[in-house]
Amino acid sequence: MATSALRPFTKPASTPEQLLQKLKLCGLVVASDAQALAYLRGVGAYRLKGYWHQVQDPVTKRFPAGYDFEDIRQRCELDREVRAATIEAVDRLEVAIRSVMANHLSLTHSPHWFLEPRIFKPTEQWGIGKMVKKVEDEVGRSKGKAFIKHYFIQHDDPYLPPSWAISECVSFGMWSRTFAILRDPNDKKTIAKRFGVDQPQTFESWIHALTVLRNLAAHHGQLLNVQLGVAPAGYKKGGITFRQPKSFFAIATVVNYLLNQTGLPERWKLALSASFAAYPRVPMSELGFPTGWETAPGW
Template sequence: MTNEAQAAYSAPTRTDRGPRKAFDKPHLEPEALIVKLRGQGMVIDAKTALPYLRQIGGYRLKGYWYQWQDAETRRFRGHVHFDQVIRRYEFDRELRRITSDALERIELAVRTVMSNVLSRREGPHWFMKEDLFTWPQGWRHQTFLEKVRDEIDRVRKKPFIAHYRATYDSPEFPPSWVVSECLSFGSWTHAYKGLANGEYRKEISRRFGVEACAVFDTWLHAFAVLRNTVAHHGRLLGAQTSVTPGDYRKRGLSFNRRRTFFVTASVISYIGARLGYGRSWEGDLQSLMERFPDIPVELGLGFPPNWREQPGWASQSSIPRLAQ
């Protein structure tokens, strides 16, 4: 790793910005932005840079170059070329793609397991039973049902929703296995956390190899937030995660640098092994890193050099798969 790359992820964050003021920055066309970046010390070829600046925008790309800038002078430290920015952007875009695929598998499994377990125990409309939940302060069961109604209405023209409403006059909502096609991952996360019956919660979490329901709570929350991040094209490289999954020491999953992508990636790997695609997730990450060997994944994402030997990764073969 070059000194420039190290500096890009170890630069101090400027916290003392002085008094607030009115925003007065002018709009810059891509050509003007190139002139500005050159003046700040970046090596930039207009023919290469213009398509990226026009199609992606300088503000989004700034997330991949600002770490190289001095916080006071805004000049770039060392020899920084716009091609390096492109490499980071393309790496991050591909990382979002494979992460989205992995989280999609987890989300569908969570929906299915919750629907199957609770429908068998409480009937197809379990989510309508107020006494099945204990909501946090400020929430009411009606709040949850309003959320369900809104998300169903959003896809009301889908054939399966239109069919239910044309065929049945009660209950208001379709059965759980239909509703599962409508609700967001975040809504399922809230539903799991709100379940009052600890045995139901444990029966669900055990299907994913987790005995501690409180830990599984944090994992679902972290997955839902990361799912939203990648769905809205949020940056992963060099960014700290806002929500972190809890440690699961029973399986050796305990982390020091908690707010890194590596922590959630390790938990995805652990769950992925239960779902039967853990090695695919690991292989996709390894392949990506091999294609972009210049990307500092340890500083930018928290991956240690021996990441494949860490808990949740090397132990995959010993983790039983999810029962069908």
């Protein structure tokens, strides 16, 4: 009989002070114990480890000579600022994308297009039943909102509010998956062209990647030295190609291109530039950004 390699977890918890002492013994330079302890308490050593583990010797766990806690602090703060800018930018795009989709499909089909099976070509992963169930659930959770209350006070048929109302309830992920199963290529083309993309498949991959990025950022995921689980397609007509398609730079380029198409106020590029300037110890390459990124296609 094979012997299990699993063993009970026995590692004890450590105080921030104990953890700081351990880091110092591993060669970390700490100019201010007070500052380091504030981060170990307020951010947590386990989360901070995501910003230092890659520079440690895998066997001895020692830091390179002269490696300073300031390097860790700057990585943490840059990541936090970029994540906040990402949430703001994707929020702008989420509202714009769902507005364009809801408006086009309502005008082309009906205000209750999501109840019309003929306009969809379902897949095993996302069918009409799942889509309608998602709408029902989200509307149910939103019954306390004034605009949902108003519909049910005034109407009982159709049994759900119109598209422009449900768009304020359902998640970005629903819009991405629903775009993918639209049956008429003209629906997809019209929506994608509103964002300056004349290849619906490219736009489909972009909005799917945006949902992944949004979830990562919203749940405090680390962006430095992380490869996203999906890769946005390149857009040759726009000159947009990616050497590292799963890097943050790739999806950041998509965000910038789409934001520019909305004509709405946004701070994405300026926010990134300001953050890179504020934390000079962190190479932009840790987010996949090349030298001269400001003039790359899509920017």
